[in-house]
């Protein structure tokens with residue numbers, strides 16, 4: 019293990035890095051000042067990253083006032099996002115690899131897809147979509163494994179002006195149907211099976227189950243990934259491979275407005291059903307492209323690998339849109355970090371000579387636990403920059419990443435952002451800033467972070483302060499609305515602290531003025547870098563016939579960051595048992611998906627409630643953390659003995 023106790027507090031970038039970086043410390047200083055003092059001028063220039071069909075004249079038109087929230091960037095410009103990610107590179111880099119596809123099984127060959135080939139496939143897919151009746155503005159749900167067709171489908175939608183909504187392949191049929199219905203999709207694109215870690219998920223049969231709960235006009239386009247058996251309904255199901263073979267590879271990119279929606283991505287909130295986060299075209303693409311280039315210090319010819327799934331925003335911005343807008347070579351990996359063994363990530367880095375590598379703390383912790391021999395057998399000499407995203411990274415994992423993977427030579431960009439933000443909002447820049455293990459360090463250009471006193475909303479000026487994190491001004495990649503519910507958008511993000519975008523995160527600005535994210539301050543938990551609403555898991559649990567009530571909180575988990583801890587009160591007459599424990603875990607997996615699997619269930623004869631009936635989660639969190647000493651005030655509880663019972667059970671670990 020690296021010596022973390024004596025590790026220096028801050029790590030400066032190497033001289034080599036500074037010499038070649040897009041942005042140095044002094045450049046960061048002057049550009050950042052310009053970006054906040056002359057936001058219009060700064061973003062007018064950056065808008066030039068995109069090829070516009072009709073150039074914009076207006077840069078920014080933003081209102082954060084509750085009741086009038088509206089966010090517009092480059093609003094009178096027109097463009098096509100797919101043409102920016104593909105067509106515009108054909109003349110200069112048509113034969114360069116755009117996507118390297120690395121399959122789940124390393125014995126299968128990787129695919130190198132050039133920009134020319136990508137163009138042909140996207141055009142064909144666009145024609146397939148049109149032949150199935152998909153038109154500009156229509157919604158298309160994508161429920162696919164990490165295969166090139168996922169990128170073709172995204173770009174094909176963008177090409178014809180349809181709006182995609184990707185549902186992660188780890189979600190259940192119920193979650194899928196809720197999302198198909200939520201955005202009233204015309205078509206769902208899926209595959210027969212999704213191989214991952216040597217096992218296969220039956221995506222098509224999940225889709226069949228989901229479609230039972232959708233309008234019968236919804237069509238289904240099926241990619242044959244494994245050739246495994248599926249059921250088939252003629253007139254509803256279409257074979258993607260066959261249709262692509264016959265489709266023309268000529269397709270004219272639609273002229274879209276900068277503010278036309280590009281995609282919807284559902285994410286969990288602290289209450290209710292998942293929200294459909296809406297991102298639009300011109301601003302999102304500008305921001306994804308810029309952050310991809312600057313934050314990872316991406317240079318022409320580099321090979322970039324983001325290990326996320328396209329089902330999450332990280333995959334949208336940093337596997338597909340950002341890298342392809344920059345004419346990069348981007349890796350799409352179908353597998354998992356530990357299959358066939360814990361050297362897979364490093365094998366892939368060696369094989370494809372990866373220059374920038376971007377992953378999540380949970381993966382680093384899992385691999386760290388397997389020992390460094392899995393890394394040391396691989397040649398990682400092409401790595402220049404490492405990145406992390408999804409949750410705060412603990413110093414042990416940071417040091418291991420830095421020492422064992424980066425050999426002390428690669429800056430680590432700890433990128434803090436959200437589904438809502440479209441791209442990175444805070445991170446050190448590799449050639450500019452020192453890095454402190456666990457700190458997101460500095461705001462990106464144009465981002466004005468502020469730390470507020472949580473209760474009063476008072477602005478905490480100066481350094482060495484801690485509170486909630488808000489952002490004082492808009493940036494081009496910001497979400498525009500919640501699909502079909504602008505009021506919920508305003509309420510969620512603009513009502514608690516007037517005039518600011520509220521992130522839902524806690525934050526500390528240290529004595530040097532550097533930022534540290536301290537975690538969610540709402541009822542959202544972060545499981546393996548994935549956001550999970552405790553309310554969603556609770557409603558899944560109470561949907562079970564034997565469950566009367568449930569309360570769900572996060573608790574510290576060595577690999578996942580946070581685990582899902584469920585307090586369950588059974589119906590009168592029902593008895594706790596190991597069988598029921600397993601049944602409830604399975605139930606939640608079926609209701610939401612494997613990512614929501616409870617880690618611990620505690621049988622709770624009663625839950626701590628105030629006299630008005632509100633569950634006191636603060637107390638439940640403390641008990642789950644085994645922190646019984648600082649439960650705080652329990653005098654407002656309707657029945658304080660409930661707490662003593664829960665603690666006794668917890669101590670006996672049931």
Ligand code: WT7
Nearest residue numbers: 407408409410432433434435436437535538549
């Ligand atoms: C939440 C957003 C953005 C892609 C991945 C997750 C947490 C994210 C960091 C980081 C500390 C982080 C925050 C945030 N988070 N990155 N580098 N350091 N916390 O996207 O599902 O929208 O979740 O993830 O709590 O609010 P998401």
